[in-house]
Amino acid sequence: MEVIRSIIELRQAIKRYKVNHMVDSKIGLVPTMGYLHGGHASLMTRAREMSDVVVVSIFVNPIQFGPGEDYETYPRNEERDLALVEIQGADIVFIPTVDEMYPQPTKTKIIVSERTELLCGASRPGHFDGVTTVVSKLMNIVQPDLAFFGMKDAQQIAVLQQMVRDLNMNVEIVPCPIVREKDGLALSSRNVYLSSEERRQALVLSRSLREVKGELDDGKTVTASEVREKLTSMIVSSPLAVIDYVQVLTFPELILLQDDELLADVHDQVMMAVAVKFGTTRLIDNILFMPKEALSLV
Known part of the structure; x- marks a missing residue:
């Protein structure tokens, strides 16, 4: 498992995998914000089943948090996350800094209308603009064939499917079932x-x-x-x-x-x-x- 922190190194690593294995290797991307749990593990398991190369990103994306939300206190534990990812058999873990992902203030955003204007989009204005922007950046960097997301945030899946379809992105959004504790609480x-x-x-x-x-x-x-x-x-x-x-x-x-x-x-x-x-x-x-x-x- 390679741990990579720069965009240039990540692109080089993916290119190397394609050369060393096969040019048409399927690349699976599992975007996360870290503090991983069994729900994330299920995404990685699915990615492993469907992909030749599995890339897991860990990045707490500041532009999807609104004023007064928990960006600063969002739980983080890189050592624990890396241990879980290694158990799941991912090939690459991408852990960029904020400066790496946003070296200058972002002047370009991806905005999906209608599907973002209700539910969490109404409660958290601008949240989905941050999600679609960072996911599109990750897709441009990794160039995955498949991207895996959990159904707990079903609205996010619907928004990303719309984005991929509207922008003709050559990637399939793969929805994965909600994973729950034995007592029914959805993992989060x-x-x-x-x-x-x-x-x-x-x-x-x-x-x-x-x-x-x-x-x-x-x-x-x-x-x-x-x-x-x-x-x-x-x-x-x-x-x-x-x-x-x-x-x-x-x-x-x-x-x-x-x-x-x-x-x-x-x-x-x-x-x-x-x-x-x-x-x-x-x-x-x-x-x-x-x-x-x-x-x-x-």
Whole structure:
């Protein structure tokens, strides 16, 4: 495993891999912000299965954090991260500094409209502009064939798929399933912020999503408004929960369903998505549902 910190050296290393192995080697990229966990490990496992060369980037990207967010305190542990990446069998770990990625103030940004204007995009203005810009930079540097992202941030996947399609980027965005603790909590680097009581109450997110999806799978006929109300009432039963959003929308188009729209009649995959704060920690989670109308079109 090579640990590389400069863009020039990374490009040289990838070129060397192609020469030494085969020119048409598939390159898989796993972009991360570090403080790695089992969810990241699952991305690397998938990348290893689908790629000849696996590149993992570790970079806490400052331009996707807004004023007052946790950029300075975002958890970091390079030694621990490198140990996990090596276990997963990555070929290259790219750990640039901020100066390496942004040697001068960025005057060019990649902006995806519509898909970034709701959910986390509404709560965190400019966040996705930072995500799309840094991911496009990484793709230009690495030139991957495949890029792997977790479905916990489903909106991010939808935004990046739109960016790749609109800009004719020669890379496939590979969505990977959410990885959860045994009790259902979605793995996140920010889980470390939670107190024991906050963590216990945060289980309401996966529990409420699973319960509502179970009812839908059993054929219960409900409107989008009824789904939102059910999720909201379950979440606020946890005293520490402060809801940012509870939404029902199509995926990956990210079109909000109308209040009176029956989920059973929707012709697209449906996502129930939530963002909730417990103390100072903002958690996101989601679950997908395929209505019978949509299944009939597959």
